[in-house]
Amino acid sequence: MTIRMRIIIAAIIQAAIICVISIFGYLSFNTILSKLRTIEIIDDLNISLLEIRKSEKNYFLYSDVNALKEVVGRGKEIDKVVQSSKKEILKGLGPKTYNVLGTNLSKYLELAQKVISTGKTPPHFGEEFRTLGHELTRLSEVLLKRERTDVNNRIQNSIFMLIISLSAVFLFQLVVWQYFFHFIIKELAIMGNLIQMASQGKLHEVAKQTISPKNELDDAIKALADMARELEKREAVLLQSEKLASLGILISGVAHELGNPLNNISLMAQGYLSLYDILGDGEKKNFMADILTQTDRISRIINNLLDFSRQKKQELIEIEPGNLIEKSITLVSNQLKITNVKLHKYIEPDLRPIYVDAPQIEQVLVNLFINAIQAMPEGGDLTVNVGQEVENGYLIIKVKDTGLGISKEDLLHIFDPFFTTKGTKGTGLGLSVSYGIIRQHHGDIAVESEEGKGTTFTLKIPIYQPKEKEEDAQADRSH
Amino acid sequence: MPKQIVVIDDEKIVCNMVQRILTQEGYEVETFTDSTQALNRIREKEFDLVITDLKMENIDGMDILKEVNQLYPEAKVIMLTAYATLDAAIDAIRERIFDFFPKPVKIEELKKSVKKALGS
């Protein structure tokens, strides 16, 4: 869901909550108003009843029939009011109370009417009449009190509800904004990470972010990954043209490298032919042996060239760095034995696995070891340090020697194909092949050297990031 | 007194073969696989002919050529190279060179050229 949609939905929910609260407020306000009207009516009724009781008292004091007539007159008025406000009173008091009130009033008035029309007072009339009158006033007072308490309660409830709903709206706001901040900040953090990775040149890592965009920030992340992929492609093209440029160097290198042994063979053969008659058997044998050495030399050059141009697809496997290092060391153990070079290795425990073409990386390590050994003809220390930079996602291998070192001038060329300072003993392909392999693994190879002190080569190889982890991260993001 | 020849090439076989053939022809031949040593020797002794490889470590054939031209205007220089580029040939000719042989060298031609150079 896009962020825009999420914000709109949050706003709609909030508006709905406010609507409900308003409706509720309006309704309770209305009930309170009608209750107040009922109270007014009951209050009037109460006053009228008190008036009636006054006339009733006058009757008993002066035995004046006119007072009774007043009672009846007022009573009828009350009855009229009760009838006309039946709805309000019913609503306020309920049918039961209304009926009691009605029956009592009519009984009361009936008694009075009877005395007026017959002119005589029945036995117990005084007592009965007073009781009814008293009951009427008591009833209306109780009602009044009850309604007042009710209205009070309702007002208090409304205030309480209002406070609660306002707090709810406030809380909702808080939660919604918290959610948005959290969500947006999380995505921004991912983006920041990617940008940082890209700036560190780990385009491959960035390009790996395959994400199906669900919101605007995902779009931005996807754009970043796309950009990295595009850059990576361009880099590959550049690498290709770098290779083409070095093809010239390569070809002249091949010409020179092969030219020498070919010339040697040719010379030996010509010499053999022209000196045939004067050569002794031993010499003839030596000539042929020399020719064989030269053909071996040619095949060695050709093998190295094949390594160099190898288009073979990488076969990546997950492997413990420790194993890889040990294997490569075994491959040079013979050289170590016959020279005065002492090997020191420091391999950090708990190294993360790497995902590489193992024989290729072994080849790189062997190249570095052999170079180091060759740089120490008088012997020395070969130190192999293996560690990791987990935060940057790299395995770090340092190969350090205490050999001749490399001059500033030569440092510029050691990765060029056929650059060698070893004459016919080296083809000058070791480092350029290694460089190619490491670049293909999205790693890095760097060198530091001081003439007469020694040289350190540093390899950086990406740590293996299992697929599931990536997918988890993506699943996280899409929530 | 036989003519004095020095052969300089970092390939041992070239030195040996050329020495062998030319000795056979009656010349006196010294060889060097290290061009620095060769230059030192040239500075102390005049040779009639210098046969040198062009591309060598340390001091290359062009350096030797220049040095010989400066020290011994009479001496001849023949250049061998596995790395026959036009540029190298032009540079060499500009510097007064007697002959230029791309590798693989033909022994018979080399013999002829040597004979011509030494006027015998």
Ligand SMILES: Nc1ncnc2c1ncn2[C@@H]1O[C@H](COP(=O)(O)OP(=O)(O)OP(=O)(O)O)[C@@H](O)[C@H]1O
């Ligand atoms: N550890 C080192 N110490 C000193 N110099 C080095 C070292 N490693 C490489 N070099 C220099 O870099 C050059 C190129 O090395 P590279 O491995 O590419 O070729 P090489 O060792 O000469 O030949 P090859 O590896 O084909 O046998 C070497 O000739 C040497 O001058």
Ligand SMILES: [Mg+2]
């Ligand atoms: Mg090497």
